[in-house]
Amino acid sequence: MSEPRQTPEAEGQVSDAVKGNWVDRYAPPAARPYLRLSRADRPIGTWLLLLPCWWGLLLAIVADGQASWHDLWIFAGCGFGAFLMRGAGCTWNDITDRHIDGSVARTASRPIPSGQVTDKGAVAWMCAQALIAFGILLTFNWAAIALGILSLLPVAVYPFAKRFTWWPQIFLGLAFNWGALLAWTAHSGALQWPAVLLYVAGISWTLFYDTIYAHQDKEDDALIGxxxxxxxxxxxxxxxxxxxxxxxxxxxxxxxxxxxxRGDILALVIALGGPWAMGWHMAWQMRMFDMENMDRLLMLFRSNRNAGLLPVLFFAVAMLV
Structure with a gap:
């Protein structure tokens, strides 16, 4: 008689993770619960945190025309930092939500409510990720370092926002798009208005994609308030x-x-192609939107990686002309 096949939850996998992801397939078993806690098995969040960083860096280079080898490190450092700080932020979110996640079908299989990681283990893991990310931040200029430290405030507040406001997505946007300010400043040495406009644009984008995402949980959210x-x-x-x-x-x-x-018409036209193309992608998402189709909602949410990459592509070309 064959043994019963284990479900993803029985194997420790998280229910909304990408199937066949690298954590479940290749990571050492002892490390898997902590990587799942960091959402390493669900990379879309890292992309959504990283892309505003790249917007800010590339548009800052377009603005002053002064690319340097250090910008390559800023580009890569933002990638490493986004992975680490997204992991630390998700760990913090799961620590604060540990008494809620078990009551929501989509989140009950996460490492803390499922018992794979203890509260103390989660705190230690969060601190380790944040300290490594801080080491990367220290390679930037002092203005960017100050902004990086300041970013901890919206990160700390976000998990509590859904308890006191109907607009928690605004607080997520404040945290997730901070990289537009930081990366611009890491290149230019000062925070300027175009970076602020990018930041507010990112918050609007977050309201778009995270509203789509939140429709997956609305019934459970209503039950638990x-x-x-x-x-x-x-x-x-x-x-x-x-x-x-x-x-x-x-x-x-x-x-x-x-x-x-002013006067750089070609760069302006190319760079404006970024929001134009992104807008068409978001319009496609709206045509596909069905608030009762959970699989469709998750697919559309994940598709925002491609939406956010479009300005990166156009800004990079504008930087080269």
Missing amino acids: VKSTARLFDRDTPKWLRRFLVGTVVLIGLAVIAAVP
């Missing part, structure tokens, strides 16, 4: 998504106009 824009907007969600789409595209466009030197 957790607030979200998905619950707030309900059937009016498409109307709000349209507003966030327009806000994102307009604000990135204004950032480009403010950043590109």
Whole structure:
């Protein structure tokens, strides 16, 4: 008689992780619960944290035309830092939500509520990731270091936002798009208005994609009293998504106009292609949006990696002309 086949949850896998991800397939068994705690098996969050960093860096180079070898390190350092700080932030989120996640079907299989990682182990893991990320931050200039330290405030507040506001996605946006400010400053040495416009654009984008994401949990959230824009907007969600789409595209466009030197028409036209292409991708997401189709919602949320990469591509080309 053959043994019963284990479910993903019985094997320790998280229910909404990418199937066949590298953590479940290749990571040492002892490390898997901690990597799952960091969402290493769900890389979309790292991308969403990283992409505003690359927007800020590349548009800053377009603005002053002064690319250097150190910018390659900023580009790579943002990647390493995004992976680590996303992991630390997710660990912090799961520590604060440890009494909630077990009551939500999608999150009950996470390492803390499922018993794979203890509370003390999670705290130690969070601190280890944050300290390594701080080491990377120290390779940037002092203004960027100060901004990096300041970013801990929205990161610390976000997990509690859904307890006191219907707009927790704003707090997620404040945390997830900080890299636009930091990377711009790491290149230029000072925080300037185009970076601020990129930052606000990123917050609008976060409201767009995380509202889509939050529709997966709205029934469980209603039962346990957790607030979200998905619950707030309900059937009016498409109307709000349209507003966030327009806000994102307009604000990135204004950032480009403010950043590109006057008279550099070719660079301006190419850079403006970034928000234009991103807007079309977001419009496609709206056409595909179905708030009752959980698989579709997750697919659309993950597709925002490609949406955010489009400005990166256009800014990189504008930097080279």
